[in-house]
Amino acid sequence: MENRKYIELEEMILKELSALEDSLDSIKNTSKVVELDQQLIGRLSRMDSIQDKEMTKANIVRRIQKKSQLIEALKRLKEKDFGFCIDCGEEIDIRRIRINPAVRKCFSCMQK
Numbered sequence: 480m481e482n483r484k485y486i487e488l489e490e491m492i493l494k495e496l497s498a499l500e501d502s503l504d505s506i507k508n509t510s511k512v513v514e515l516d517q518q519l520i521g522r523l524s525r526m527d528s529i530q531d532k533e534m535t536k537a538n539i540v541r542r543i544q545k546k547s548q549l550i551e552a553l554k555r556l557k558e559k560d561f562g563f564c565i566d567c568g569e570e571i572d573i574r575r576i577r578i579n580p581a582v583r584k585c586f587s588c589m590q591k
């Protein structure tokens with residue numbers, strides 16, 4: 480892969496990582512606010528509150544997973560073996576990588 484692409488992808492991944500950090504922070508802050516509210520509203524909304532908490536947890540987990548995938552991708556990017564399919568070794572379409580930098584397989588291997 481050309482250097483220009485590496486630089487572009489590195490910037491993209493870093494930007495995505497910091498956006499993830501921001502959203503993680505804001506989710507954590509919002510859930511604190513929700514907890515305070517729930518104490519005031521009382522029992523009736525406890526079920527909702529539990530559901531909200533589960534959703535928040537799932538949201539946080541999903542973002543943390545995405546974050547570690549991106550960090551992994553960044554590491555691979557630096558090792559220059561980035562952008563090649565782990566199954567067939569073909570170069571992965573740059574358009575696919577732009578959509579998801581954590582992608583590890585080419586289009587045809589993904590279909591298998």
Ligand SMILES: [Zn+2]
Binds near residue numbers: 567568569584586
């Ligand atoms: Zn492949």
